[in-house]
Amino acid sequence: MAVMKFGGTSVGTASAMRQVIAIIAEKRKSETPLVVLSACSGITNKLVKIADTAGAGRLEEALQMAGEVRQFHLDLVGELVGNEALRLELAAKIDAYVTRLERLTEGIEIVGELSERSRDRICSFGELLSTTVFAAALNEAGTHCEWLDIRQVMITDERFGFARPIEAICQAKTEDIIRPKLDSCVVVVTQGYIGATVAGKTTTLGRGGSDLSAALFGAWLHTDSIEIWTDVDGVMTCDPRMVPEARSIRVMTFSEAAELAYLGAKVLHPDTIAPAVKKNIPVYVLNTWHPESKGTLITDDPALLAGKSHGGLVKSIAVRKGQAILNIRSNRMFGRHGFMNELFEVFNRFAVSVEMISSSEVSVSLTVDDAVLDEPFIQALKALGDVEIEHKVATVSVVGDNLRLSKGVAGRIFSSLRNVNLRMISQGASEINVGVVVEENDVPAAVSALHCEFFAESQCAGIFEKPAGS
Structure with missing residues (x-):
């Protein structure tokens, strides 16, 4: 069993989603993964801008951007989904989400105040929309999956904007809701980054929260691995935009990865490391566009490190x-x-x-x-x-x-x-x-x-x- 997390650039276009569908189909031949998705690239930034614009009283501008979010996802459906009935069904779901977004935007403008709770609710629509479109496309492509609203499972405190899970509740719900589906060989497609309070109010885990979601579910499910799929060939020796000769690091320890994250490396969110370290679950950082690349293995497991050259002075x-x-x-x-x-x-x-x-x-x-x-x-x-x-x-x-x-x-x-x-x-x-x-x-x-x-x-x-x- 594995957790596969795909970032925004991995699901940012129809062609990117097709690539992810192929990767999951290949994985499905050997095991049943839990698939955690981010919002499509650029959508979370636009949602934040919608919230700020509504809070500043510029309703017409905010609603125009909401319309752009609607059209973006309708265009994705048009490119990805061939079945006309399914297209209409997805269009209705997208419209329902964006209509709620518009109503919330109008409410913020009316009261003249943008709370962190309202901001979280607005930002949540990115993941809800991306996973809704993706799950339908994955099913149509022949890999049976179920879409899951993660707010049923990821129960958090009320620190809106930077919520943290209530682990005892989350772990119990993971066992009750997610594990039976995976044990029945059903691929589960769900959202990273978002959760809900005990009272059902939508929260977010902060930027980079999708990585944290994936790592937490890996720990709660005791998975064999956590896969973080992005648009680079794993963790690099340095930023390849500065040094074209930069190399992909084959293997590194948790302490090295955590240190890099805190010092500015962009591949991993620091909180991703903690749940994996706790359960000693190997983390693979992989490239969606080059799935054949070995990427980077992050682990402290002596058995996984055995026989691998991992002793470079500087990583x-x-x-x-x-x-x-x-x-x-x-x-x-x-x-x-x-x-x-x-x-x-x-x-x-x-x-x-x-x-x-x-x-x-x-x-x-x-x-x-x-x-x-x-x-x-x-x-x-x-x-x-x-x-x-x-x-x-x-x-x-x-x-x-x-x-x-x-x-x-x-x-x-x-x-x-x-x-x-x-x-x-x-x-x-x-x-x-x-x-x-x-x-x-x-x-x-x-x-x-x-x-x-x-x-x-x-x-x-x-x-x-x-x-x-x-």
């Missing part, structure tokens, strides 16, 4: 742009205790997350998301000392489990970056990443230099492979 290079450096200097730090407590109390008060930190006797340097900086926060920091801000910087981190056991890594990193101005240096507490901060304009040069240093041809054999089609 990948992660980049997080849109950062700012805060340099705080104060003589109060010298030889005294308590200053760091005061400093981080300010960060806690303004809910600002620190990405990287470096300190000396009289100064602290930290990186934060540039977008969170505002005047009240800066003034609160200035009460503690002199504050200097450097905008438009990025963190560049090299990640690998073997870094902690290897000598000379820092020397190789700094030698390769000799032509790049380093604004800050830090080693992660986990000891499996070393990070530097550079100006955003220097990111391509920094990544290219590091990739050249650590991923030479002789080091890639057996550990990395070229992306399919390269």
